Amino acid sequence: MGSLLSSRSFTLCILLVLMFAQKSTSRKVVTKDNQQALANTDGHPSSSHMMNSHMDPSEQIFFTINDLKIGKSLPIYFSYKDPSTSPHLLPRDEANSIPFSSSELPYLLEFFSFSKDSHQAQAMKYTLTQCELQPLKGETKFCVTSLESMLDFTRGVFGLETNFKILTTNFITNPLIGNPLQNYTILKLPEEIYAPKMVACHSMPYPYAVFYCHYQESENKLFQVSLTGENGVRVEAAAVCHMDTSQWNRDHASFRVLKIEPGTSPVCHFLPVDNLVWVPDQLPA
Numbered sequence: 406m407g408s409l410l411s412s413r414s415f416t417l418c419i420l421l422v423l424m425f426a427q428k429s430t431s432r433k434v435v436t437k438d439n440q441q442a443l444a445n446t447d448g449h450p451s452s453s454h455m456m457n458s459h460m461d462p463s464e465q466i467f468f469t470i471n472d473l474k475i476g477k478s479l480p481i482y483f484s485y486k487d488p489s490t491s492p493h494l495l496p497r498d499e500a501n502s503i504p505f506s507s508s509e510l511p512y513l514l515e516f517f518s519f520s521k522d523s524h525q526a527q528a529m530k531y532t533l534t535q536c537e538l539q540p541l542k543g544e545t546k547f548c549v550t551s552l553e554s555m556l557d558f559t560r561g562v563f564g565l566e567t568n569f570k571i572l573t574t575n576f577i578t579n580p581l582i583g584n585p586l587q588n589y590t591i592l593k594l595p596e597e598i599y600a601p602k603m604v605a606c607h608s609m610p611y612p613y614a615v616f617y618c619h620y621q622e623s624e625n626k627l628f629q630v631s632l633t634g635e636n637g638v639r640v641e642a643a644a645v646c647h648m649d650t651s652q653w654n655r656d657h658a659s660f661r662v663l664k665i666e667p668g669t670s671p672v673c674h675f676l677p678v679d680n681l682v683w684v685p686d687q688l689p690a
Contacts, residue, residue: 628645
């Protein structure tokens with residue numbers, strides 16, 4: 406499957422990103438483009454993790470499992486981010502040298518030269534707060550700040566001897582055609598990806614790359630969905646359906662969008678292009 410990559414291939418891709426990341430001191434990891442990306446968040450993540458009760462419902466990513474059928478049209482928000490201007494994952498040693506705690510926020514704002522009333526400060530505070538929240542019942546979570554810590558967390562869930570692969574959302578055609586929010590039509594029967602366990606990693610707004618990674622013991626289903634937008638944009642999208650939402654916050658954006666109550670129906674969502682889902686690889690290495 407084209408969008409499924411072996412763990413080795415993905416690691417090589419990330420290492421290439423790291424090779425082109427800034428080689429100067431940590432203080433200089435914040436580029437002008439990264440500052441603008443943080444400023445545009447208004448304190449909200451570019452792709453909130455699915456347990457965030459403050460997610461902006463205008464980001465149309467939610468649907469029901471009954472919507473997964475050929476010809477179904479859904480309003481979906483797929484934003485495009487230029488990888489060359491997005492924050493990079495830092496090497497573990499460099500990431501570990503920078504405090505990652507809300508108690509250190511005043512120092513961090515000074516370190517990255519952000520004023521305490523700036524949009525960047527709001528975004529950083531939001532991410533640190535979300536990363537420090539207690540996990541839900543049956544959830545294992547960790548905010549990773551390096552490739553090594555992401556792989557460590559994934560291996561901790563799947564086991565050291567398990568091979569794994571990833572599913573992502575990819576633009577097949579020019580992502581700059583049309584608006585990020587438009588109606589998309591399902592082109593063919595969505596393919597369910599067998600995943601007895603999965604680790605979802607959601608990007609968070611920060612001066613360098615931070616991913617909120619989590620594993621939930623409750624039942625989830627993973628799909629690959631082929632979509633076409635009303636302006637001709639083609640997307641191969643990863644979608645996750647959470648079969649049990651009884652532990653979710655009643656104020657979760659999905660309940661407002663779908664007009665349902667916690668625990669009454671599965672909630673599905675498409676993954677933004679900069680999110681990852683790791684699953685065990687059942688194929689021989």
